[in-house]
Amino acid sequence: MDEVVLRKSYDVEAGDFESAGDASAGIKATLKRLGVPTGIVRRVAIAAYESEINLIIHSMGGSLTLTVDGESVCLVSDDRGPGIASIEKALQAGWSTAPDSVRSLGFGAGMGLPNMKKNADEFQIDSTVNVGTHIVMRFHLS
Amino acid sequence: MNVAELIEKTGYTLMNPAVPLTREVTGGCCCDLLSWVMASGQEGQAWVTVQTHMNVIAVASLHEMACVILPEGNTMEEAVLERATEEEIAVLGCSETGYAICCRLHDLGI
Ligand SMILES: Nc1ncnc2c1ncn2[C@@H]1O[C@H](COP(=O)(O)OP(=O)(O)OP(=O)(O)O)[C@@H](O)[C@H]1O
Ligand SMILES: [Mg+2]
Numbered sequence: 001m002d003e004v005v006l007r008k009s010y011d012v013e014a015g016d017f018e019s020a021g022d023a024s025a026g027i028k029a030t031l032k033r034l035g036v037p038t039g040i041v042r043r044v045a046i047a048a049y050e051s052e053i054n055l056i057i058h059s060m061g062g063s064l065t066l067t068v069d070g071e072s073v074c075l076v077s078d079d080r081g082p083g084i085a086s087i088e089k090a091l092q093a094g095w096s097t098a099p100d101s102v103r104s105l106g107f108g109a110g111m112g113l114p115n116m117k118k119n120a121d122e123f124q125i126d127s128t129v130n131v132g133t134h135i136v137m138r139f140h141l142s
Numbered sequence: 143m144n145v146a147e148l149i150e151k152t153g154y155t156l157m158n159p160a161v162p163l164t165r166e167v168t169g170g171c172c173c174d175l176l177s178w179v180m181a182s183g184q185e186g187q188a189w190v191t192v193q194t195h196m197n198v199i200a201v202a203s204l205h206e207m208a209c210v211i212l213p214e215g216n217t218m219e220e221a222v223l224e225r226a227t228e229e230e231i232a233v234l235g236c237s238e239t240g241y242a243i244c245c246r247l248h249d250l251g252i
Contacts, residue, residue, distance in 0.1 A: 021200025028204065045204045046180055053177070053197075106193045111177035118181075 006034065009065040012055040017105075020056050023064050024048035027075070034068060040139055043119040044073050047137050050112035051077040057102055058082075059133065073139040075120075083129040091117065091125075143167050143250065145209050145232045148188070152246055154211065154234040158223040161232045165208040170247045172240050176201055183207065188247060190240045194218045196225060203229035213240040 008030060010023035028045040036044075048064060055062045055077060062079025084090045091113050098108030117123040120137035127133040146163035149156055156163075168186030173179050174193050183189065183205040190211045191198060199222060202210050209232040212218070218226070218233055226233050236243065 018196060020197050021204075024204065025200065042204075049180060049200065049204055050177060105195055105197070106174050106176040106191075107197075109175040109177045111175070111181050115177060115181045 004067060004069050006030065006068045007065065009063050010052075011063050012052055012059075012061065014056060014059060014061040016056055020053055021049060023052045027064070027066050030066065031068070031073065036068070036073065036141070040073065040141065044075060044137075044139055047116045047119045047139075048075055050116050051075065051135065051137075053107065054112055055079055057098060057107060062132070070141070072121075072141055075137045075139075077133070077135040077137075079132045081130055081132045083131055084125075084127040084133055085129055087125055087127055143252065148209070148250070148252075149232075149234065151250055152234075152236070154236040157212075157218060157233040157235050158227045161227045162230055163232060165206075165230070165232070167208040167247075167252055170244060170252055171207075172244050180204070188252065190243050192216055192240070194222065196222050198222075199226045199229055199231055202226075202231045207231060209234055211236070211243055213238055213243055 024045055027048045031041045051064055059079035060081045065076045067074040089095050093114045094110040096108045096110035121140045122138035124136045144164050144166050148167050166186055167188050169184055171183055171187045172190040174191050179201055185206045187207045188209050188211055189207050194216055211234045215237050
């Protein structure tokens with residue numbers, strides 16, 4: 001395993017729509033600064049944004065952690081609950097439990113997780129109801 | 143065509159005048175579902191939407207879109223416009239419908 005070049009963690013609070021996008025913007029800027037190829041920066045930024053919004057809308061709060069080493073960019077989303085009862089359903093495009101209050105803002109298309117999975121080279125999701133959700137996304141640098 | 147030329151040709155109102163207008167407009171997108179736009183958006187697009195909150199700017203900025211166009215007299219709050227300026231996303235407003243805006247963009251060769 002290559003040496004870690006960078007590790008950065010962002011706390012994401014439940015319901016904090018005003019700051020939504022700040023963590024992903026920070027992640028995008030960091031990767032650009034490191035000289036990561038634009039296509040990869042773009043895919044990581046999309047996955048980071050969807051993770052961040054999910055933490056804000058669906059979780060009780062959590063964090064997004066970016067790790068970069070010589071081989072890959074890794075993005076980890078961790079939260080404190082409520083967990084996902086059916087991961088299979090959650091991964092289906094169009095499936096959403098978003099409340100009407102956020103649907104009227106344009107969230108809740110049920111596209112976030114499918115979009116994260118599509119953009120990452122490796123995608124792993126584990127969730128335990130009443131405990132939390134843990135998502136690992138890896139993007140190969142070559 | 144860049145954003146400055148688009149404004150000149152359409153007469154749309156620039157809502158954040160301090161923003162640079164040099165980005166090329168290379169396509170269009172008309173959608174109000176943010177994660178849909180997150181999935182399908184492209185660099186250089188003019189994004190027509192009735193959503194006016196902070197996340198519109200976050201999505202437009204992540205895709206490095208050219209501008210956001212608000213139909214039918216919609217406006218954005220000052221804080222959102224300030225963010226748009228920081229992110230170099232021009233926000234345009236007009237009285238036309240989303241459909242009419244897309245027709246205009248098409249007629250202009252976008
Ligand atoms: N961190 C999380 N904690 C708990 N539930 C989650 C979490 N992330 C996603 N979910 C559940 O999975 C569903 C699907 O998520 P996904 O991101 O695909 O769609 P969405 O957030 O509902 O809508 P969109 O992302 O299109 O705005 C959510 O509606 C929610 O029920
Ligand atoms: Mg989502």
